[in-house]
Amino acid sequence: MKHKASLPYLLVLPGLAVLVAIMYPFLTGVAWSFTSYRLSRxxxxxxxxxNFLVLFxxxxxxxxxxxxxLYAVGVVAVExxxxxxxxxxxxxxxYGSVFRIIVVLPLLMPPVIAALMWKVMLTENGVTNWLIEALGGTGSLWFNGPDTALLSVMLVDVWLYTPFVVLxxxxxxxxxxxxxxxxxAVDGAGNVRHFFAITVPMITPVLVVVVAFRGIDSLKMFDVIYTTTKGGPVxxxxxxxxxxYLDGIRNLNFGASMAALVVLWAICYALSFLLLKARRKEISA
Incomplete structure (x- = not known):
């Protein structure tokens, strides 16, 4: 009888082991954020x-x-x-089926490769500026301009991940x-009114999923930004x-690096919490 009583607890052990394995690195990083851990010391x-006082x-x-x-709000809204x-x-x-294949093509490209491709096209002497000037316009500095760099990176993100939203x-x-x-239509509602009064409420669960996925991905974006600008100019x-990354890998200041990542985790968690809370309130209403 004792063996039968303990069986449910034994079945929990594999899941508990996976949870511990996942949480250990996370808790280690949180602990490091409260230290002055430098690899050289x-x-x-x-x-x-x-570390948090210095950050804020x-x-x-x-x-x-x-x-x-700004990056997360901008790209999620546009996408x-x-x-x-x-x-x-x-x-x-x-011809929806044909264009559907064309639209999803950016999803097949690794983000780093796509970022390198756009970096080449958006150089000062690249094909994009050549086309703009050929049409009578003025070229831009794109990734090299302090005022245009962030918008240029956001353009790459929109090109890459809008197909995900489309699907x-x-x-x-x-x-x-x-x-x-x-x-x-019988009641006299036009396309716009039908969309906002009927379609949007019915697709709200999917909208919440899209905002959650793309919002969190955009908040922690690294590969596209570092490949194109390395955080610059300036x-x-x-x-x-x-x-x-700059604090931890370049300056070997793991404590400051983990503090920044803990703040990033808190922002992502807050976004997820607010979206889930809003969704539950809507279901219970």
């Missing part, structure tokens, strides 16, 4: 919350947080808008019963993830 020494009291720290938030518009066009277009939005739009469109594109 040996064992870490506890310094309380000094310095202009570099707040600038990295601002860049992180969501373009994704919905393209999904609507593909669903109602005659999810297409699936969501196909789940809306066509009878509702017919009923709204610090125009230095977000929290790039700042953590």
């Amino acid at each position: 040996g064992a870490p020494e506890i310094n309380g919350g000094k 009291s310095s202009g570099d720290g707040w600038h990295a947080i601002l860049v992180t938030l 969501l808008t373009l994704g919905i518009l393209i999904a609507l066009a593909l669903n109602h277009g005659r 999810l939005m297409q699936a969501a739009l196909k789940s809306v019963p066509p009878e509702l469109r017919e009923a709204s 610090d125009a594109t230095t977000n929290l993830h790039v700042l953590a």
